[in-house]
Amino acid sequence: MANLPNDELPSKFDVVVDGTGLIQSILSAAIVRAGKSVLHLDRNGYYGEHWGSFMHRELRNWMNGDQVESPDTPLSFDTNTIALPLTAANPVSNLVEVVPDHTEAPPETNKPTTEENTCLESVSSHLQPAAEDTTEESSSATASDEQGVSTEESKDPVLPSATDDEQGSSATEDNTTSTTEQGLSSNDQATSPANEQGPSNNKQGSPTQLSWDSMQSQWRTFSFDLIPKVLYCRGAMVELLTQSNCSRYTEFKAVGKVYRLFEGNVEQVPCSRADLFSSQAVSMLEKRRMMKFLSFCSDYTSQPDAFQEFSDAPFEQFLQSRGLPDKVINYIAHSIAMVGRKAPTLQALEATKIFLTSLGRFGNAPFLYPVFGVGELGQAFCRLCAVYGGVYCLRRWVAGMEVTDDHVSAVVCSTGQRIETSAVICSASNVRDTLNISEHLRDEVVSRAMVVTDGPLPGTDGKVALVTVPPLSMGASQTYPISVLQLDPSSNCSAPGTYLLHFVCSSTVSSTAQIDLEPVIKTLIEKEGGPRVLWSLFFNLSLCLVTDPVSATPRGVFVTSDPDTSLNYEGAVKEARRLFEELCPGEEFLPTPPDPKDIVYETPTDSTDPSSTDNTDPSPTDSTDASHTDNTDDPNSDDNPNTDPAAGSGEGRHTKNTAEQSNACDDRHNSSLNDRNEDTVTTAD
Known part of the structure; x- marks a missing residue:
């Protein structure tokens, strides 16, 4: 995998992909599986772009706006070359970091504590990385594509359960939920020792209270998502992961319960x-009406007459026509469909159906969350592409595109190297001004807050959970719904004894993340019995979404969207599939790789040897055949039936270099994973 500034890349590829966002990563894996050669570049030193996840020091670099420096000498282009920006526009604004001062005396105990420290006056100097870690940090960027990949791979398409605890004990039937359907499983009940002791660090007069000062030595144990999302258990992303076998590179936690904020309190949706009829929040009449409507939604397509006249009408209007009270309408629109009252009815019915059908697949949880953060999904598809021969190079990007007869014919890299290609995939936000495609795009502003606390949200069960805050819950100024994702230490996104809370909502250019989200943070956290805030970060992200297929670009140029404000991946998978069908018409989208046991290794015949043609046996050759004698003991031989299954699943298109690349990729990942989890996780053998 190339990563040095002056590495010379091959001079020709079928497709060049610029940027490692999730949609680009899915496309690169799908295209290479269709038999085309792929070069995947990224100007950053990490994978994911806006879809990325960072450890704390990596987040610090991102906050500081660290970018790869532009070439020392300006690149010169021919008249038929479209020059692209050398530096990417900064989508981050209104960034505010808050470290509360917890210098007050701890609760009275029999044993005084000396571990409570005062936060430093200067946050920036307080959080600067140590000098001795510089080498380690720079090397982590080149290996970040392998973070979070499970070292225990399955032969079946599996969504593995969460990592076992530090003692290596396995989950029992009491705390594990599993299913044999498609071999997927989710360990939604298992908790690690770190998780069990998390909420108790500042409860019941504990002599030791956490502070952000004490967390700095555990910076590897945090993983911060720029745009957090969850997967429907029966959504398009889960189906794609299992179909493509990318599920073996990832692990998931079940989002066990969904809550909503109602009149200042958190209540379960x-x-x-079973949940409905045991709930005390709705009356018996409301329960029956709600149950009847949800039963209709699970099979609404068989009753088109019931919703046809409301297809384009607001969902709220359709719900009212069914005689549902306002409380039930809020439940369904904001916490089940999660599209709001004003969404088109047909869109809302589809979202409700996906939610309902996701229940019961992995226990009672409708959602899954990737262990180590959402950035692991893009890296899983990148790894699949690399296994099948894709070439990756970070800190390098497409600086120009040569156009011949209104069709892209080559790209010029940021190093000045010219690479022939017939197709280029890039992010719309990087080329919108150069290619004049603004009429096909829609701008969105997202308000984000990351909050680290020493305990879970009051009213929740202390595990991975989702909390929805309907519009107007915080007053007339709250015009957008707010989503809150609570991550405990078992998600490998927060340090032992802490919780990471992600707050997300849409916003406007005239507002800021702190204005949008601080009121709900105070309502949820700053109450009696609530956790203490150890650290928080507010910022806005400007995102660019493709609203309709772009046809104004030169032929062969395909643009992708940034993440949207929804909580799921349905739109991303749909867009990736549409672009793939344009790039590779008639090809299957990420087909299931063959089982290594079913691969037949044919013996190459020498056309100059007449005896070889006379004696060729069209049936699979036994390993004791003389033609295999020299290669059977060679682990790198193409004819060795015992070679790496990942390299062998390439349907005869891959050489031993691909197998070596895959093995090296696994070795680098295992080292990275062990370094990252040395404080909290013991990986399986």
């Missing part, structure tokens, strides 16, 4: 029949 009744999703299943």
Whole structure:
């Protein structure tokens, strides 16, 4: 995998992909599986772009706006070359970091504590990385594509369960939920020792209270998502992961319960029949009406007459026509469909159906969350592409595109190297001004807050959970719904004894993340019995979404969207599939790789040897055949039936170099994973 500034890359590829966002990563894996050669570049030193996840020091670099320096000498282009920006526009604004001062005396105990420290006056100097870690940090960027990949791979398409605890003990039937359908499983109940002791660090007069000062030595144990999302258990992303076998590179935690903020308190949303009839929040009449409507939604396509006249009408209007009270409408629109009252009815019915059908697949949880953060999904598809021969190079990007007869014919890299290609995939935000495609795009502003606390949100069960805050819950100024994702230490996104809370909502250019989200943070956290805030970060992200297929660019140029403000991946998978069908018409989108046991290794015949043609046996050759004698003991031989299954699943298109690359990739990942989790996780053998 190339990563040095002056590495010379091959001079020709079928497709060049600029940027390692999730949609680009899915496309690169799908295209290379279709038999085309792929070069995947990224100007950053990490994978994911806006879809990325960072450890704390990596987040610090991102906050500081660290970018790869532009070439020392300006690149010169021919008249038929479209020059692209050498530096990417900074989408981050209104960035505010807050470290509360917890210098007050701890609760009275029999044993005084000396571990409570005062936060430094200067946050920036307080959080600067140590000098001795510089080498380690720079090397982590080149290996970041392998973070979070499970060292225990399955032969079946599996969404593995969460990592076992530090003692290596396995989950029992009491705390594990699993299913044999498609071999997927989710360990939604298992908790690590770190998780069990998390909420108790500042409860019941504990002599030791956490502070952000004490967390600095555990910076590797945090993983911060720029745009957090969850997967429907029966959504398009889960189906794609299992179909493509990318699920073996990732692990997931079940998002066990969904809550909503109502009148200042957090209450559980009744999703299943059992939850509904055990809930005290709704009356018996409301329960029956809600259950009847949810039963209709699970099979609404068989009753088109019931919703046809409301297809384009607001969902709220359709719900009212069914005689549902306002409380039930809020439940369904904001916490089950999660599209809001004003969304088109047909869109809302589809979202409700996906939610309902996701229940019960991995226990009672409708959602899954990737262990180590959402950045692991893009890296899983990148790894699949690399295994099948894709070439990756970070800190390098497409600086120009040569156009011949209104069709892209080559690209010029940021190093000045010219690479022939017939197709280029890039992010719309990087080329919108150069290619004049603004009429096909829609701008969105997202308000984000990351909050580290020493305990879970009051009213939740202390595990991975989702909290929805409907519009107007915080007053007339709250015009957008707010989503809150709570991550405990078992998600490998927060340090032992802490919780990471992600706050997300849409916003406007005239507002700021702190204005949008601080009121709900105070309502949820700053109450009696609530956790203490150890650290928080507010910022806005400007995102660029493709609203309709772009046809104004030169032929062969395909643009992708940034993440949207929804909580799921349905739109990303749909867009990736549409672009793939344009690039590779008639090809299957990320087909299931063959089982290594079913691969037949044919013996190459020498056309100059007449005896070889006379004696060729069209049936699979036994390993004791003389033609295999020299290669059977060679682990790198193409004819060795015992070679790496990942390299062998390439349907005869891959050489031993691909197998070596895959093995080296696994070795680098295992080292990275062990370094990252040395404080909290013991990986499986």
